[in-house]
Amino acid sequence: MSEPAVAVTGLTKVFPVPLQRRSIVAVRDLNLRVDAGQVYGLLGPNGSGKSTTLKIILGLVSPTRGKTEIFGHDSSRVASRESVGFLPESPYFYKYLTAAETLRFYGKLCGMRGERLSARIDELLELVRLTEARNRRLRGFSKGMLQRIGLAQALAHEPQLVILDEPTAGVDPAGSREIRDLILDLKQRGITVLLSSHLLEQVQEVCDRVGILANGVLVREGTMTELLAVQNQTEVVLEGARPELLTQIAALATNAGARVIDQRTPQTTLEQLFLEATERSGDASR
Numbered sequence: 001m002s003e004p005a006v007a008v009t010g011l012t013k014v015f016p017v018p019l020q021r022r023s024i025v026a027v028r029d030l031n032l033r034v035d036a037g038q039v040y041g042l043l044g045p046n047g048s049g050k051s052t053t054l055k056i057i058l059g060l061v062s063p064t065r066g067k068t069e070i071f072g073h074d075s076s077r078v079a080s081r082e083s084v085g086f087l088p089e090s091p092y093f094y095k096y097l098t099a100a101e102t103l104r105f106y107g108k109l110c111g112m113r114g115e116r117l118s119a120r121i122d123e124l125l126e127l128v129r130l131t132e133a134r135n136r137r138l139r140g141f142s143k144g145m146l147q148r149i150g151l152a153q154a155l156a157h158e159p160q161l162v163i164l165d166e167p168t169a170g171v172d173p174a175g176s177r178e179i180r181d182l183i184l185d186l187k188q189r190g191i192t193v194l195l196s197s198h199l200l201e202q203v204q205e206v207c208d209r210v211g212i213l214a215n216g217v218l219v220r221e222g223t224m225t226e227l228l229a230v231q232n233q234t235e236v237v238l239e240g241a242r243p244e245l246l247t248q249i250a251a252l253a254t255n256a257g258a259r260v261i262d263q264r265t266p267q268t269t270l271e272q273l274f275l276e277a278t279e280r281s282g283d284a285s286r
């Protein structure tokens with residue numbers, strides 16, 4: 001098997017609570033594997049240990065027990081950081097800089113200069129669809145645009161893995177959709193994405209695999225298809241079926257030892273409805 005992009009083995013993190021004789025177990029005996037090229041979603045309610053896990057993988061917080069690796073390099077080693085980009089939960093940007101200036105700043109931090117840097121800035125703005133806004137100050141950006149600048153910053157040094165902590169929190173549906181499309185773009189380019197979220201619908205469309213954390217414990221793990229399949233049931237969607245046909249189908253099913261347990265009109269999602277209804281009166285500033 002090829003080397004995983006992220007491997008977490010027996011990870012436990014205990015935070016002492018100063019002045020109280022107790023401690024918080026933020027992550028408990030966690031094992032995870034993110035294969036290269038996948039989009040992996042770490043889900044869980046607030047306080048379930050998602051950010052702590054991501055910070056340990058990034059080498060920003062040290063584990064109490066266990067270890068984490070990025071492409072085979074232990075997270076405590078500098079080498080592990082060369083191939084990873086990070087979008088933190090609440091990124092802070094200097095609001096008087098323009099989009100292009102912000103990326104110039106981060107590009108310089110990554111050691112880029114001159115024409116290579118200018119070309120990379122253009123590429124990044126294009127990638128996160130902010131070319132039009134390149135000379136606007138971040139002060140006037142929507143939350144979704146700020147997250148996209150954050151994503152561009154995380155991608156500046158062309159990492160093979162990006163870690164996104166709650167990339168769509170506080171972003172409106174159209175903005176979230178754009179971020180999801182960007183994540184799919186990254187996947188197309190062969191970049192591995194590890195993201196955390198407590199917004200479940202938003203994860204469903206982009207993730208190949210998810211892990212669900214509750215109180216620091218991994219309670220479910222698997223591919224979306226495995227996790228969401230309702231066992232032993234099959235859905236058939238018909239168009240133009242008259243009531244007699246439905247009666248016949250029910251009879252056929254009974255004869256074959258099966259049972260029709262539900263009959264309904266397929267529903268779109270509220271999100272889809274919302275996007276369709278609002279797209280037409282589109283907001284050019286986004």
Ligand SMILES: Nc1ncnc2c1ncn2[C@@H]1O[C@H](COP(=O)(O)OP(=O)(O)O)[C@@H](O)[C@H]1O
Pocket residue numbers: 015016024025026044045046047048049050051052053
């Ligand atoms: N630096 C810290 N010191 C003490 N407790 C912390 C620290 N960071 C996180 N925690 C605690 O660890 C638990 C998990 O937090 P976190 O990883 O931020 O969860 P999530 O990202 O899923 O919301 C919470 O109970 C939180 O209060």
Ligand SMILES: [Mg+2]
Pocket residue numbers: 050051052089165
């Ligand atoms: Mg968090």
